[in-house]
Amino acid sequence: MPSTEPERVMIIKSMHDMGIRSEHAYLAGMASIGLSVAAWATSLRVEPGLGLDRADRWGLFVGEWAPTFFGLGLALSHYEQQDGTLNATVHEIREQHKAATAQPPVADAGNL
Secondary structure, three states: OOOOHHHHHHHHHHHOOOOOHHHHHHHHHHHHHHHHHHHHHHHHHHHHHHHHHHHHHHHHHHOHHHHHHHHHHHEEEEHHHHHOOOOHHHHHHHHHHHHHHHOOOOOHHHHO
16 A cells, blocks of 8 residues: 655645644634534523433534644644744744745846
């Protein structure tokens, strides 16, 4: 069976290039925990005839997101450590990316 390691790295690199940092994924994980509690409480109040089971399902559904976000945060953190951008701001990373992908100026025949 072929390894999926290059695809994983490519996805994390793409997320990093879009400006998504490990801190963003960690914050999303924490927010999903709070949203899980809010979804449970809201479902319990708004849908009283459906009972506790329905509220539990909503809370568990949203609660499943937290481990995914924390896993993405870890993967992004490892990528940032290897890339040397762990402590850089998103603006600094974008500037580095622009500089790395900028085309060198073409020499004009009149300036030679």
